[in-house]
Amino acid sequence: MSLLSPADQExxxxxxxxxxxxxxxxxxxxxxxxxxxxxxxRILDELPALSDKIAIEEVNFVLDKDKVAQYGIDxxxxxxxxxxxxxxxxxxxxxxxxxxxxxxEFVSLVQALMLAGxxxxxxxxxxxxxxAAVNTPTTIQVFSTPT
Amino acid sequence: MAFANEHxxxxxxxxxxxxxxARKYRVTGVPxxxxxxxxxxxxxxxxxxxxAQALVNSQL
Numbered sequence: 001m002s003l004l005s006p007a008d009q010e011x012x013x014x015x016x017x018x019x020x021x022x023x024x025x026x027x028x029x030x031x032x033x034x035x036x037x038x039x040x041x042r043i044l045d046e047l048p049a050l051s052d053k054i055a056i057e058e059v060n061f062v063l064d065k066d067k068v069a070q071y072g073i074d075x076x077x078x079x080x081x082x083x084x085x086x087x088x089x090x091x092x093x094x095x096x097x098x099x100x101x102x103x104x105e106f107v108s109l110v111q112a113l114m115l116a117g118x119x120x121x122x123x124x125x126x127x128x129x130x131x132a133a134v135n136t137p138t139t140i141q142v143f144s145t146p147t
Numbered sequence: 148m149a150f151a152n153e154h155x156x157x158x159x160x161x162x163x164x165x166x167x168x169a170r171k172y173r174v175t176g177v178p179x180x181x182x183x184x185x186x187x188x189x190x191x192x193x194x195x196x197x198x199a200q201a202l203v204n205s206q207l
Contacts, residue, residue, distance in 0.1 A: 036164055072156070075165065093149060093150050094149040094150070094153070094155060094156040094157065095149050095150060095157050095159075096156065096157065096158045096159070097158070097159045097161075098158055098159070098160045098161060098164075098165060098168075099160060099161025099162075099163075099164040099165060100161055100164060101159075101161075102161075105159060105161055108159050109159075112159075115150050116150065121150065121151060122194070123148070123151065123194070123198075124194065124195075126195075127194055127195065127198040128151060130198050130199070130202060131148050131151045131152050131155070131198065131202065132151060132152055133202075133206050134152050134154050134155055134202055134205040134206060135154060135205075135206060136154060136204075136205050136206070137154055137156075137183075138152075138154055138155045138156070138182065138183060138202070138205045139155075139156050139157075139158070139182070139183055139184075140148060140149065140155060140156070140157045140158065140180060140181075140182050140201060141157075141158045141160055141168075141172070141180065141181045141182075142157070142158065142159050142160065142178055142179075142180045143160045143162040143168070143169065143172065143174045143177055143178060143179045143180070143181070144159065144160070144161065144162065144177045144178045145161070145162050145163050145177050146161065146163070
């Protein structure tokens with residue numbers, strides 16, 4: 001039973017069709033964390049069926065300490081979006097999701113997948129230039145709720 | 148923004164699942180954006196303002 005209506009699936013399929021680059025969603029999880037991780041898994045399971053550009057890779061938060069450190073994950077469920085550079089090497093987008101990607105967070109996840117997959121950024125050229133000029137480590141946290 | 152600059156990392160945080168973070172960053176309404184634990188932006192604001200406010204300390 002899908003979480004998405006057939007109409008929503010169709011809309012997402014059309015949007016994802018604009019993706020030109022593959023995106024891997026690293027899903028950091030642990031079995032003991034219960035409902036949030038289970039629900040996140042259910043949501044993520046919907047995505048690969050809607051685009052051959054999207055793959056889900058589960059990472060064990062407890063056992064896979066190298067990846068947990070590499071992507072700076074300190075809690076679960078967490079997602080890290082990874083795409084490819086021109087040479088086909090993995091490229092970390094540095095886009096992360098903490099918590100179940102439901103509701104508004106699901107909308108944000110879809111937008112992030114599109115961006116990572118090659119869809120044009122919504123930044124204006126002026127803002128893109130401002131962002132490009134950042135030369136110190138900068139962490140942006142956006143808090144939201146599902147509704 | 149994170150996708151456009153390798154110095155930037157962006158986290159979308161589900162506030163109700165992580166009350167410790169919501170408390171630490173005094174999240175009383177959403178969306179709330181926190182940059183480098185210092186700058187706070189409440190609500191959705193136009194892109195020009197958002198970028199200007201968010202990056203005010205990020206260029207040496």
